[in-house]
Amino acid sequence: DAGVTQSPTHLIKTRGQQVTLRCSPKSGHDTVSWYQQALGQGPQFIFQYYEEEERQRGNFPDRFSGHQFPNYSSELNVNALLLGDSALYLCASSLDLGPGELFFGEGSRLTVL
Amino acid sequence: AQRVTQPEKLLSVFKGAPVELKCNYSYSGSPELFWYVQYSRQRLQLLLRHISRESIKGFTADLNKGETSFHLKKPFAQEEDSAMYYCALSEAGANNLFFGTGTRLTVIP
Numbered sequence: 001d002a003g004v005t006q007s008p009t010h011l012i013k014t015r016g017q018q019v020t021l022r023c024s025p026k027s028g029h030d031t032v033s034w035y036q037q038a039l040g041q042g043p044q045f046i047f048q049y050y051e052e053e054e055r056q057r058g059n060f061p062d063r064f065s066g067h068q069f070p071n072y073s074s075e076l077n078v079n080a081l082l083l084g085d086s087a088l089y090l091c092a093s094s095l096d097l098g099p100g101e102l103f104f105g106e107g108s109r110l111t112v113l
Numbered sequence: 114a115q116r117v118t119q120p121e122k123l124l125s126v127f128k129g130a131p132v133e134l135k136c137n138y139s140y141s142g143s144p145e146l147f148w149y150v151q152y153s154r155q156r157l158q159l160l161l162r163h164i165s166r167e168s169i170k171g172f173t174a175d176l177n178k179g180e181t182s183f184h185l186k187k188p189f190a191q192e193e194d195s196a197m198y199y200c201a202l203s204e205a206g207a208n209n210l211f212f213g214t215g216t217r218l219t220v221i222p
Contacts, residue, residue, distance in 0.1 A: 041215075045211070
């Protein structure tokens with residue numbers, strides 16, 4: 001079992017662009033959460049998807065949106081990128097809505113220039 | 114408002130010495146508390162959660178509601194304990210975690 005996989009691992013964008021990050025959950029998991037981790041900070045909750053619906057959302061603007069597919073994989077989309085969006089984006093999967101144990105991916109490091 | 118506070122960004126102890134990583138939280142309800150750990154070149158993973166009342170890799174953590182703390186302790190530190198440790202809180206009825214800023218523990222041989 002590869003665990004949670006994320007792609008791409010690194011990417012560079014410019015201000016105003018849009019980005020899509022992808023996540024495949026651990027085998028058997030149906031719930032996906034996304035976290036943003038800025039340099040020197042702990043992960044900050046963006047939103048959670050279960051049964052293809054956004055179930056809970058953190059304090060992030062509407063520029064951040066997501067999607068979950070029938071195979072439980074998920075995407076995180078960020079529009080109109082700002083310099084402050086530069087961060088490590090972590091995907092975590094779990095067996096249910098939680099708050100049980102989260103299994104994290106290695107993250108996608110986004111740099112906005 | 115910061116829900117989870119980890120006052121030490123860096124902590125160094127000698128091998129065999131006791132270690133305590135501090136975590137304080139701000140929440141008036143009944144929280145669920147966790148410790149997550151990230152070893153070098155590995156992904157973030159759960160170390161322990163207070164409802165399990167387990168000792169994992171020799172670490173324990175007790176929820177003290179009076180002091181709103183959930184400190185992580187180990188009586189004898191090992192070199193392999195060197196890692197980044199995050200305390201996290203989940204509010205009652207919520208599914209997400211609030212993480213602290215983390216403490217980097219270095220165990221000196």
